[in-house]
Amino acid sequence: MGNLTTQLGRLATVAFGGLFLAISGSFAEDAGNLYNTNFDINAGLRYFERQCSRCHGFDAKGNDETGAPDLTGRLTRASSEVGIFNIIRTGIPGTAMLPVAADLPDSQVWQLVAYIGSLSTNPANIDLPGSVVSGSRLFTNKGDCNSCHMIDGQGGRLGPDLSRVGERRSPEELLSDLLNPHDDVAPRWWTMRVTENDGTVREGLRMNEDSFSLRIMDNDANLWSYPKNQIASFERVEASTMPSYTQTLSDSEVDDLVAYLFSLRKEN
Numbered sequence: 323m324g325n326l327t328t329q330l331g332r333l334a335t336v337a338f339g340g341l342f343l344a345i346s347g348s349f350a351e352d353a354g355n356l357y358n359t360n361f362d363i364n365a366g367l368r369y370f371e372r373q374c375s376r377c378h379g380f381d382a383k384g385n386d387e388t389g390a391p392d393l394t395g396r397l398t399r400a401s402s403e404v405g406i407f408n409i410i411r412t413g414i415p416g417t418a419m420l421p422v423a424a425d426l427p428d429s430q431v432w433q434l435v436a437y438i439g440s441l442s443t444n445p446a447n448i449d450l451p452g453s454v455v456s457g458s459r460l461f462t463n464k465g466d467c468n469s470c471h472m473i474d475g476q477g478g479r480l481g482p483d484l485s486r487v488g489e490r491r492s493p494e495e496l497l498s499d500l501l502n503p504h505d506d507v508a509p510r511w512w513t514m515r516v517t518e519n520d521g522t523v524r525e526g527l528r529m530n531e532d533s534f535s536l537r538i539m540d541n542d543a544n545l546w547s548y549p550k551n552q553i554a555s556f557e558r559v560e561a562s563t564m565p566s567y568t569q570t571l572s573d574s575e576v577d578d579l580v581a582y583l584f585s586l587r588k589e590n
């Protein structure tokens with residue numbers, strides 16, 4: 323996993339965790355990129371093709387002849403969105419990297435920043451150590467993830483649908499989902515532990531609850547309904563029902579699952 327962690331470290335520097343340095347003067351401020359929708363990314367791409375690709379290449383992977391570096395991985399001169407903004411706005415003195423036209427509005431510079439940011443989260447540009455094919459086998463075989471998770475209509479409903487999880491989770495977050503499932507569990511996935519009057523304890527996802535009754539779904543997808551005044555007690559459990567895989571899967575198996583999950587997108 324050292325391998326993945328190093329790569330993720332590299333990613334994180336360009337993936338903009340949201341920590342921006344405030345820089346004084348005419349430089350960009352600490353507000354993050356407000357021009358970061360798909361529309362902006364596409365506008366940035368079009369501008370890039372016209373003004374930047376002749377040196378950096380149409381795929382932004384750099385060009386040895388012009389000496390313009392690859393912009394799809396970790397940048398050497400910037401580690402934040404603001405840093406990239408400033409390079410584009412002011413250029414890199416003493417090199418072929420010139421500033422953009424002074425009358426180019428900041429909004430368009432931010433669109434370029436958004437485009438460059440999108441390159442580092444594009445799965446085609448991310449070289450993860452795991453194997454997508456092995457990960458997909460693990461998901462249904464040894465990992466038994468499909469007993470709780472649905473992908474493209476196949477699987478269980480005891481956890482979130484993962485059909486497009488690669489669009490909403492970074493490789494780093496997916497790794498943490500597998501190793502530390504109890505961090506940040508959304509209320510939708512909290513469970514209830516009900517103690518019946520005869521002492522029987524049942525636990526399950528909280529499906530419905532109002533003042534008088536509650537309904538839970540246990541791990542075998544059985545529904546249990548209870549009038550609240552006919553049970554001994556109930557409590558909410560804010561931990562995940564998903565086990566941690568630190569012990570049961572090897573580092574390389576976890577890498578494979580991360581690669582597979584990250585590949586799950588609409589286009590597939």
Ligand code: HEC
Nearest residue numbers: 373374377389390391397398399400409414417418419434
């Ligand atoms: C005439 C060639 C040329 C053009 C056009 C050009 N660049 Fe560059 N760019 C370079 C070179 C050369 C460097 C490396 C300078 C250095 O670090 O020595 C560079 C560096 C960069 C870097 C810093 C990369 C890093 O790893 O830190 C960014 C970001 C960048 N360019 C973005 C752009 C954008 C966006 C455009 C279009 C608006 C653009 N460049 C247009 C030649 C060019």
Ligand code: HEC
Nearest residue numbers: 465466467470480481482499503507508511562563564579
């Ligand atoms: C017993 C049921 C269960 C099993 C088995 C299970 N999960 Fe989960 N999983 C959940 C639940 C519930 C959540 C939501 C709560 C949370 O964040 O942990 C979840 C969350 C996730 C998430 C985060 C999804 C998101 O949208 O944020 C990922 C990724 C994930 N699981 C992958 C896996 C993989 C891969 C396996 C197999 C190695 C697996 N799960 C096995 C129940 C399960």
